[in-house]
Amino acid sequence: MANLTLIQAVNDGLRTAMSADPTVCVFGEDVGPKGGVFLATEGLTKEFGKNRCFDTPLSEDGIVGAAIGMAMNGLRPVAEIQFQDFIFPAFDQIVSEAAKLRYRSGGQYTAPMVIRTPFGGGIRGGLYHSQSGEAYFCHTPGLKVVVPSTPYDAKGLLIASIQDPDPVLFLEPKALYRKIKGEVPEGEYTVDLSTLRMVREGGDVTVFCYGAMVAVCEEAARTAAESGIETEIVDLRTLLPLDEDGVIEAAKRTGRVVVVHEAPRFCGFGAEISAMIAERCIEYMEAPVARVAGFDTPFPNTLEHHYLPDARRVLDAIERTARY
Amino acid sequence: MTSTSPLSVIEPDGSVNGHVTSLSKDELMRCYRAMIMVRVFDEICLKLQRSGRIDFSIPNLGVEATQVGAASALRASDWFFPSYRDFGMALYHGVEPVEMMHNMFGNERDTAKGRQMPVHFSFVDPIHFVSISSPIGTHIPQAVGAAYAMQQRGEDTVAICSFGDGGTSSLGFHSGLNFAGVWKSPVVFLCQNNGYAISCPSDEQTASDGYAVKGEAYGIPGVTVDGNDLLAVHQVVADAVARARAGDGPTLIEAKTFRMGGHSTSDDPTRYVPAELVEEWKAKDPVDRFERYLQSRGLVEPDSRAQFHAEARTRIDAAVKEAQAAADPGLETIFSDVYAEIPAHLRAQGQEAYDLAARKGDAAAGDGSFPL
Amino acid sequence: MQIHDCFVDQTGELSPDFPGYDDAWLNEVFSEMLFVRCVDERMLKLQRAGRIGFVGSMLGLEATMAGAARAMRPTDWMWSGLREGGAALLRGLPLSEYIAQMYCNSMDTAKGRQMCNHFQHKGTNYPSWSSVIGTQITHGVGAAYASKQRGTDEVHTIFFGDGATSSSGFHSGMNFAGVWQAPCVFVCVDNGWAISVPSSAQTASVSYAAKAKAYGIPGFQVDGNDAVAVHEAMAALIGRARAGAGPALLVLRTYRLMGHSSSDDPTKYRDEAEVELWRDRDPILRFERLLTKRGSLPEGGLAGLRARHEATIDAEIHAQEIVDPMPLRSLVEDIYAEVPTHLRRQYNDFLRVAEKHGEAQKGDGAFPL
CATH class of the missing domain: 3.40.50.920 (Rossmann fold)
Structure with missing residues (x-):
């Protein structure tokens, strides 16, 4: 057991999933050498190499669209959208593509992937670094929407989301990133995605x-x-x-x-x-x-x-x- | 139709190889003062942020010549669709530092009524400096739409739309430039390639040979310019503006410059920018370079910079004092401007907020009744 | 890299650079193009007769399909939009599945959830695609990244129309592929019209191929009505991507002779003279001229070949006409890997009403909660 902040638990969850499964790739804007604007991906490029944790060009639509293709072709992508406020260029890909792929292909093609994104207020982020858009996404059959509130859940839910066969939008309450600490077990464990x-x-x-x-x-x-x-x-x-x-x-x-x-x-x-x-x-x-x-x-x-x-x-x- | 070798005018020693600028002596001095003003405003904001008096700032160090050089090629009647690293354009055209400082503090005198993060300015006077959004590239098609309106009304104004290298990957860039190409819009696209999109270096942003060439995808001529050379920037922007005003359509300009500070006060660039790169660009400082040019023309005295710096400092210190003293926006500003008229459900929510504030004994409650 | 614009001209003459394929090869291509045309014509008739709901006609585009399909390996991936069903057939999508999808019946692998004319075939790596323009482009790029990462030698061909070059998927997909040097070939089928918008109103760029420059990717264009030119260009660019030299953009200049779809009336927006011009450039006609000159037309000529194809297609249509519709449960299946409780409950509620009206069949039973 380690006493971690929520953001450290996210980092630990990513590291654990990447160690356990070589198909897990983490990418998005500034997630590489910088380690993410909130440092969720700190150290991952160094540990797992540039093919598994890397920066992308500045296009959320590209990030999510490419993640869908990767997921269809045997990788397990974990895409980061820097702020949930910036997710809307990818709305089409999330709502019309990722969430509908299994259904529209009769189960032949699927997009098991995770989109992690910090959401919510409390950091003086104004209109575009504070929004809580969960309702838009909860209106989308085929998508799972997960929100942790403790470090333990952050890691366990994240690993469960990465292992899940369906696309998961993982909304991280950024106000809690460094505000709360909690006991987090080492190694792999999951928290069930269907219970409160x-x-x-x-x-x-x-x-x-x-x-x-x-x-x-x-x-x-x-x-x-x-x-x-x-x-x-x-x-x-x-x-x-x-x-x-x-x-x-x-x-x-x-x-x-x-x-x-x-x-x-x-x-x-x-x-x-x-x-x-x-x-x-x-x-x-x-x-x-x-x-x-x-x-x-x-x-x-x-x-x-x-x-x-x-x-x-x-x-x-x-x-x-x-x-x- | 793309020029990929950057136009450069001012040599390191300040000479210009016979280049004749269209800027008058007064305008040259106005540029010089504006660049110094940007630098001082920047320094003071960084200090305010470090001392916790404001939440956030965006450093402009190193990119002053691009901003001011471009602004000097536009008229006050033109429209500016800026990024968050462009306030030099506003300062050049006479926006008062105190107006900007109100936004940095998010107080009741902020034109955005404290709703936005700092550095997200919005002005209609003395220029149209359009309200800045944090999502990247969203303003590009908006600039094209505004330019379409100018064209349709037969005005001779143009729109300038400024964004960073990262902005070229955004959807707004693709749609905006494509529409402008088809519509032959009177718009100038200024891509400030400052080396990094937050931490993403240019070569990971795109595989294209520079950014100006991207214009070809839209039938738009691309021009590359040394962004640390004020005269060169002025020249290419003035040419593009002239084309736009003459009805010949848009131009994409890539200004090669370098962001000497972090992306913002929340960013630590030492994690990703090699120190030697910073050293290399330090030697190309745009203010020093322009100053040497002015010296070569005998337009500045040895102590001019110190004097202008001190003047700027006095003005901005006064602005800080004034902005700091201003009150927070009233509680009602949460509910106003959502729609032209406040709808009933928001009025009810507003009254709830006032009731609660009154019960808390919060001064924001006033007399407890929703004032709008 | 040299990409030839045209090997077989409109009169059926070969250019001196013709790669020397024999009569058998040329006859196969001819037969494939005609097969695609026969399928298309039959589907349009079924739509007019009210048997199926919607068709995106491929008439005039047969050379792009026959030329491209034979340049791909079965292990390569084909990402497409509305008008590549013929290429999918030629790569191995069974005709039965093609027609089942048109009927949206219980043999449809997409379980009747998509509109007609939205094909897929897992066996030849032809993924499900959506009606939303350009969205498949980034999928193809991501999947190409995955192929490279997993060390396979698969190449991804990503098809889209001229209108899609304005979409966000094109911009992001081309840009990401350039940066990642992804093993893919972007194939822009420039058929002149994006529904009713002509190329001139779609973009001001000098050509669609020129757009590749914006992403550091080589761009080429060829006569899309010459199956040989299409094949040679596709083979070269797929080979280049397979060798690790990165992505390329290939524009196939062609013309959609029918409307955008069976719901569209093209006479409202384009001149009949333009259509006539292109009718004369018909890719099948061009090949017929070539084979006639070589004296190698198949037995019974074009008409004989056509009759043989039609018989095959008709037999399959008759088989598909009598296939059962999809069971009701498919309404809530495949939304997640498991049917979650709230959907079971919603289905059971729905079923109660359906049963009341005698609409439920065997197999439509309630879910256990």
């Missing part, structure tokens, strides 16, 4: 969250406990396909639900959780589902601390839901 993670037990309110919001919700839950509200926190961690039964069970346990994400509220992931609860267990609910989300505006810079849901906003929702 129980972060905290509590009988009064259930909070669903993922990524950087998990720590925020934990903080809010601690404060809520001081006034006697016991909060259960569920880290969804694989958004697509979602552990729907796990969500419904958790919702039923307390009958009071808060969903938290950084992305804008309208058509956000919280809407899906709300709808699912309305369809499958409305009769268990004691209160309306509350959503705490980013505003339906672009991401600001100077005022990002007002835009991002913080513990106080989450606490406010927990209290209102508990009291309802």
Whole structure:
């Protein structure tokens, strides 16, 4: 066991996967000698050579398109998109190609690949280094969307994603890259891509969250406990396909639900959780589902601390839901 | 139709082999002052960032001649679609340093209302210096569209669109140049080949013989120029602007220069740039080189640089003071400008934000009611 | 590297540089071109008769297919768009699968999920492609990188039309291939029109081949209606890539005699005179003239050969007409390697309604949850 930051766990996960499987290649912008703008790929070119960890020209469309071809032809590509905000030139390749290849070819061709990309706010990145675009991708059958929130999960989910037979968009909460540390086993292990993670037990309110919001919700839950509200926190961690039964069970346990994400509220992931609860267990609910989300505006810079849901906003929702 | 050997005018000793520049003495001095101003602005921003007073900056050291030389070939009525390493163009055309500094601090007087990262300027006065986006190359087709509009309205203005070597790989470059070629748009594409796209060296960016040749793929003439030579840059940009104004279509210019600093304050270039390369380019410093030319024409005194530097310093120090003193943007700026009118759901979210801020006792809440 | 523009001219005359293929070789090419044409004509008729939904006609492009297909090894990969189905057939895509795909029936390897005319054949490395223009270009480059990395000697031929040169896939794919020296040949089939947009409105470059310069890749063009010129150029450039000398761009100048697809009316945007001009440059006609001069036309001439091809094709159409449609479960299969719970639940809900209306067949049963 080593005590690693989340970014170190990502690096360790890549290194472990590359050691175990010679077909794994890591590439993207600045991932080579520089080691990535966040140093996720530090040391990999040196260790595995320029054929297995390398820089590409500045084209996200090229990165993802080429990754698909590599995956179809026996390599296991792990592409990095420098910031999730820069992924949109590759939207076509992700949505119309990678996610549909297995289906459209009747299972003859597949694109087992991972696209890693840092997402979310909290680093003063303004409009273009802060966005949370998971909802765009969760609307894409054929893609898996994974979001770790701890170093342990970051490594285990990443290795599972690399081994997975389907394309995975691996969204890394960059606000947590160096903020949190945790025990990470050495060597290979995986975290299942179809189950949620129980972060905290509590009988009064259930909070669903993922990524950087998990720590925020934990903080809010601690404060809520001081006034006697016991909060259960569920880290969804694989958004697509979602552990729907796990969500419904958790919702039923307390009958009071808060969903938290950084992305804008309208058509956000919280809407899906709300709808699912309305369809499958409305009769268990004691209160309306509350959503705490980013505003339906672009991401600001100077005022990002007002835009991002913080513990106080989450606490406010927990209290209102508990009291309802 | 591509010139791949870079046009160079100013010799290391400042002589110009009989080159006659179209820049007047006043304009030459304006260029010189602007380059010094860029350098001082840059230095001060780096210090502000290192001391934690601003979050981020983009070093311009080494590329001043390209920016200012290009700007000097354009009129104030032309449109600028810049990259994030182009503010010398704005300074040359009279944008006040304090206006830029407001953006560096993201305060309430920032034209972008603190919504963007620093160095992402946007001005409409005294020039159209179009709001900068962080994704690479997205502004290239936009410049072509703006140029199309100028052409359609029969104006004699042109658009200049500036990007780095890495930008040539972007989708915007491909679409933008292709459209401009077909439309014969009055646009000048300025590719500032500064050696690295963050850490990616030019030879890993493309296998082509330089960047100017890429124009051929779109039927656009390509020109290569020594980007550390202000007179040469001015000349090729002026020629391209003249072509564009005459209705002869776009030009792709590759200015060969070198980014002496990192990509940004978040970048450590020693990880990937060989030290000897930096030394090699240090000897080609564009300000020193232009200064020697001005000396050869007797336009500057030995102490001119120190004097201009001090003047710039005074102005920018004052700008820092003013920008630092300005308040953060109001909470309502999160919700304004998303649409022309604030829709009901955003108004409701705005009121929630004010309620919460009021409960927190945050001064941003004002009287607690959403003011727009 | 010297690439000849043309070996067989429109009158059927050979140029002095003709590589000396014998009558048998020329007859094979002739037969292949005619086979592609017969398939195309039959498919268009099936579409007009409402038996199949959509056809992207290959009429006029037969020389590009016959010339290119025989320059590739079965282990090479062919990445394509709408109009290379004939080349796929000639490389080994079974006619039965070709027609099954047109019918989108249960013999269709793509399980009826794609529109008609979207073929694939794993056995000859002809991957599934999408309707979105240019997306296959970067796939081909990535796969070529993989071939090189894995130490195989496979070469990837990447086909696209003139319009695709404006797509992002072209720009990224050519650029990446140049930097990576990927073992691939980009084949731009310049058929004059991107749906209704002529080449002159597509780009201002002097030629499509000139675009290669932007990526440090050699660019060539040949008469795409001369099967021999196409073959020689393809063989040379594939050989060059196989030898490790990197990618090349080859432009095949040709003409799409029909509309973009069976849904398109080309008379709205182009002159009949232009079409007539190209009808006279018909690649099959050109070969017929050549073989006539050599006295080596097959038995029964063109008409006899045509009748033999048509019989083969008709037999296969009759077989495919009666194949069952796809089972309902294919709606939710192959989206992931395993059918996830939420899709099982969605299917089961759907099935309940389908059963109520008597639409479910044997094999359409519910998934266990």
